Amino acid sequence: MSAPAAPTITLENLTLGYEGRDVVEGLDGAVRPGELLALCGPNGGGKSTILKAIAGLLKPLSGRVRIAGGSAGEIAYLPQSADIDVTFPIRVGEFVSLGALRRRGLFAGSNAEERARVAAALEAVGLSSLERRPLGALSGGQLQRALFARLIVEDRDVILLDEPFGAIDRATTEHLLTLVERWHAQGRTVIAALHEFDLVRRAFPTTLLVAGRPIFFGDTRRALSEENLAAAELAARKREAVRESRAARHAV
Ligand SMILES: Nc1ncnc2c1ncn2[C@@H]1O[C@H](COP(=O)(O)OP(=O)(O)OP(=O)(O)O)[C@@H](O)[C@H]1O
Numbered sequence: 446m447s448a449p450a451a452p453t454i455t456l457e458n459l460t461l462g463y464e465g466r467d468v469v470e471g472l473d474g475a476v477r478p479g480e481l482l483a484l485c486g487p488n489g490g491g492k493s494t495i496l497k498a499i500a501g502l503l504k505p506l507s508g509r510v511r512i513a514g515g516s517a518g519e520i521a522y523l524p525q526s527a528d529i530d531v532t533f534p535i536r537v538g539e540f541v542s543l544g545a546l547r548r549r550g551l552f553a554g555s556n557a558e559e560r561a562r563v564a565a566a567l568e569a570v571g572l573s574s575l576e577r578r579p580l581g582a583l584s585g586g587q588l589q590r591a592l593f594a595r596l597i598v599e600d601r602d603v604i605l606l607d608e609p610f611g612a613i614d615r616a617t618t619e620h621l622l623t624l625v626e627r628w629h630a631q632g633r634t635v636i637a638a639l640h641e642f643d644l645v646r647r648a649f650p651t652t653l654l655v656a657g658r659p660i661f662f663g664d665t666r667r668a669l670s671e672e673n674l675a676a677a678e679l680a681a682r683k684r685e686a687v688r689e690s691r692a693a694r695h696a697v
């Protein structure tokens with residue numbers, strides 16, 4: 446693997462949304478190179494939206510995401526597994542090797558070094574024996590392992606994970622968490638949207654708690670205090686009430 450040189454990611458007075466309507470506003474702050482950051486908050490609070498904006502997949506309504514220094518722009522993004530099309534006819538090993546394609550481009554070709562990289566990635570996630578199985582025939586936990594193997598092959602300095610441990614068992618979660626910790630130890634920046642507060646408290650030093658607006662950005666223990674979690678719930682309920690009353694006004 447290359448020596449990581451992660452960039453600094455700065456959120457500057459950022460408002461994000463869809464079709465002109467904001468879903469998360471007033472985001473400010475910097476994610477330092479090598480940070481291990483959790484995005485937490487109620488459903489609909491804006492976690493996935495923030496990841497999409499950092500990945501460059503969603504244009505801000507206002508403000509900006511600045512990615513500067515290091516290998517700026519070299520970002521790996523793992524969407525929620527519900528957004529991944531597993532009907533595409535491809536074997537597990539081929540799917541994992543797509544990580545190289547994303548990194549090196551379509552015509553780079555596959556050489557012995559790349560094949561060894563894929564084999565090592567499959568080994569690291571415990572999927573070596575399933576290399577030739579069709580992707581669509583994997584269980585949810587196995588698919589998540591395959592996605593992590595693809596990230597290993599992709600070898601980026603910034604890795605964005607959207608609910609990487611949703612609907613997978615404890616053993617798989619612990620296994621994949623060791624990979625996240627390894628990426629962190631290698632100096633990569635990892636930002637993950639997560640609902641498992643115990644896991645976040647244990648493994649993620651910093652947290653952005655978000656509920657349509659930032660509630661707290663900093664030390665995880667302080668971010669996930671009872672007071673901040675209650676503030677996040679309240680902010681989410683208020684936003685929901687505003688949305689419902691807007692919808693009711695439109696209906697009349
Ligand atoms: N493509 C879209 N078009 C319109 N609205 C969207 C779109 N994607 C998300 N939203 C809305 O934006 C808001 C924030 O969604 P987002 O998925 O970022 O929240 P989240 O914090 O990741 O939620 P969850 O914990 O449920 O995954 C929600 O109200 C959602 O309905």
